[in-house]
Amino acid sequence: MNDAAYMDIDHPGVFIKEELEARGWSQRDLAYILGVPEQAVNLIISGKRGVSPEMAKALGEAFDVTPDLFANLQRMFEMAKAREPDPAVGRRARLQSAYPIREMIKRGWLQDTDAALLEAQMAKFFLVANSNEIPHLAHAAKKTDYSDTPPSQLAWLFRVRQIASEMVVPKYSEKALREVLPRLQQLLVDVEEARHVPRLLAECGVRLVFVECLPTAKIDGACMWLNKQSPVIGMSLRHDRVDNFWFVLRHEIEHVLNKDGQDKPIVEDLDAAPEAGELPPHEVAANDAAANFVVARAEMESFVARKAPFFAERDILGFARRLQIHPGLVVGQIQRRTGRWDFLRRHLVKVRPHVLPGAMVDGWGHVAPVSL
Known part of the structure; x- marks a missing residue:
């Protein structure tokens, strides 16, 4: 599932509320069935609390569906709300996948700094114009073949x-x-x-x-x-x-x-x-x-x-x-x-x-x- 698909994911509580209405159950009824305080059900339906793995299994039993339904709804909701990762993560991973960057920093060959400056240091270290020309990096346009x-x-x-x-x-x-x-x-x-x-x-x-x-x-x-x-x-x-x-x-x-x-x-x-x-x-x-x-x-x-x-x-x-x-x-x-x-x-x-x-x-x- 791509990132756009996560944008319209509702909290699992929305699905639970709709299911209660379809069955004519109240929140108090569901709390009775689950054997939990009514407040616990209310917090989930209002979107203030997530569905734990244990609760997913209990809800699956109560509604006669697979527990994975609620677990997946919770996971997709959390992914939709999660912040996008720092772009520097991918840039550092690109460098570390080819070179022992942390060891080079430890040895004083590079300075530990943000990803953009680290790429610039690496380009200078390898005597190339930019990070895309560093040998052994994907799509490197190397002037000298070090393969x-x-x-x-x-x-x-x-x-x-x-x-x-x-x-x-x-x-x-x-x-x-x-x-x-x-x-x-x-x-x-x-x-x-x-x-x-x-x-x-x-x-x-x-x-x-x-x-x-x-x-x-x-x-x-x-x-x-x-x-x-x-x-x-x-x-x-x-x-x-x-x-x-x-x-x-x-x-x-x-x-x-x-x-x-x-x-x-x-x-x-x-x-x-x-x-x-x-x-x-x-x-x-x-x-x-x-x-x-x-x-x-x-x-x-x-x-x-x-x-x-x-x-x-x-x-x-x-x-x-x-x-x-x-x-x-x-x-x-x-x-x-x-x-x-x-x-x-x-x-x-x-x-x-x-x-x-x-x-x-x-x-x-x-x-x-x-x-x-």
Whole structure:
């Protein structure tokens, strides 16, 4: 039944009054039949009291009709008298159906305000002219197709972009980035050395941003460009362990060096990555560069050939010491090769306490100082 149909609905008391007249009963007669005070009947007939479910059943018995008749009359009357909902309800529902709006407000990405301003904030957040162009909303007229990027990932990606756009770094130099790789590799020996990474990349003109994942997002890193001369690397640290940090970082650096992601950002969930034969060439290249950076491939292959299938902790420690890398990097490689994810996990130490203090960070209790 549409809203117009509710406009002419009378109170159930009108029907009861007509039925009494047709039967020649008085209100006192009905009260006697129902076993209730006459005043209770009068309040219903005068429209001052509604018909409760219990009364609907009693009236149905008294008039020999289904109780649903009175229950439906009461429901339709209440619907007719109910106020129209605030239009903002539908607008907020439209946004929340696609994006974790409440979480974005909680994280300080948006301000909690009325629906119209919230839509305007979302349009600004996603760099579109109006709310109808926001990706993943119904009838969105998107200038860039993000249909293959889940909304929660996309929100994370645009937060990285928003933060990066306010960072000030020197002009990007591919030469400087390639030259800094050996310096980065020297940091692999101690997890605390990760604190130098944001500065070293910034000196090359690469904006490195750490943004905590939204609850429903599965994302490790991203590579994007603000323009052809301004690369950005985003990292989530959702797997806060030394091997994952360096693998994801070097993976994204390779994308930057190859100018990947200039036309459309590359967003990565490495846990969901397909088999190597199904990966696009730019992902194969990034994976190869990352793996070889973390532990030199020739060295790793030789170590595995000599020690497999039994990897003693003392051998791993000696191998890592010889290569001057953290033992967690070796453990991570062995875990990936063997599928033994519980193997020597104590060496997979956390990086976040060391890298975040000197970085641009959003999440983990911190809100990046950017304008909304």
